[in-house]
Amino acid sequence: MSLCVLCPGQGSQSLNMFDRLRNDPLAEPALQAAWEHLPGAVRLGVSESTCYQTNAVAQPALVLYAGVVGELLRQQGVVPALVSGYSVGELSAQVVAGKLSTGHGIELAALRAQRMDDASPVDHGLMAIKGMRTAVVETLLPKLGEFPVAIYNDEQHCVVGGGKAALASLGNTLQQQHGAHVVHLCVKVPSHTHWLKQASVDFARDLQKVTWLTGDSLVLSGLAGRVCSAPQDSIDCLARQLSEALYWGLALDMAVEQGATVFFETGPGNTLSRMVRERFPDLPCRSLSDFKTVQGALNWLLKQGVS
Structure with missing residues (x-):
């Protein structure tokens, strides 16, 4: 069975989003290894739930979460054929696919957040x-x-x-x-619209400075399911999606056309997996958030025959 991993965008993050990973014996070591890459406000413990609605906190936190789940999959020998992400989840997808290190992904998420905040019109x-x-x-x-x-x-x-x-x-x-x-939506910027054109320009320069890895999985962009097979493809899509519309339904269609037969969402929520079940009710699809433990999610994946 061919696995497609999905990485969510903003909306599922919360003050206690890391509790699931921190209290799980399988996930705790991977979480601690990645934790120091977070910006100080998140790493040292944000105590106000409203802070998790800001780009500066939410975006790095979501990329770290997905990066930890991706590392757990690799440790168990589960290599997704495809990875796709919703909004900032597309940056997470590059990490899960092995094309960016978790540390670089988090650093880019912080830059992405700053570029968006700087370019956004008020209110x-x-x-x-x-x-x-x-x-x-x-x-x-x-x-x-x-x-x-x-x-x-x-x-x-x-x-x-x-x-x-x-x-x-x-x-x-x-x-x-x-x-x-x-x-x-609980966001303060008009993401994926023309108002963020300058953010696309600035973020493209940031992306050019990063060391890109080969990776083991194919990344499908939210820009109508475009395949990112080379670093320049990834740079172009990650920059353009800040100020251009996403076609998430087409990205899911492309995943199925590319052979995806099982979908798994990294969490912390299950919005994307619900979208898949609505669009493809006959395909197995779950999110990490559906399970009590990481091991339970891994057991489900292995039962689907993915590897």
Whole structure:
């Protein structure tokens, strides 16, 4: 069976996100080995849960989490054929695939967060729109204001960017007039939109300075499932995705076309695995967060015949 590992973006992180790894006998050594690479605010213990909603804390934390899970898979001889990540999860995917060291991945996550914060206009963010065809949403948006689509998840689930006050008004309109379900995301930047063009330029320079490794797995970018087979492909995709829309549904389709028959999400949440089950209900798919122990997750993977 061909394994595709999925790495989540912001939204699943929390103050106690590392408890699962810290209290697990298999994961604790790998976590401690990577811990010193974290920025000081996270490494020394952030005590306010709201801090985990900031880019500076959330992005390095998520990359470390995925890097630890990737290391545990390698220790057990589980080498995914494919790895893909959602937003900052694409950086995590490069680490899990072995194309970046965990330390370099965390350092880049901190730089990514800074570039995004520096480029972002004030009082902007993202809003998810569900239960309404994305094609219909796209026809309405130009009439209602400047709301570029940031992420295409599926035919009835997209994410748009904009000023927060304008997004609140848009959400009310879509709910009242079209029956949509909207969710204002806990992010302070309009990721994957034109507002972050300068962040893409600056982050591309950061990525050029890093030592890239060969890796054992193929990385699929959220930019419509583009295959990153060479370092320059990875650099281009990681930089461009800051200011260009992600097509996550197409990335999942590409994974299946490339032969993925089993999906496993690194956690800490299970949002991506739920998306896979909705799109491909016949394929086995779980997240680490579905299991009480890391060993339980590894046992499930081995039962699927992946190696």
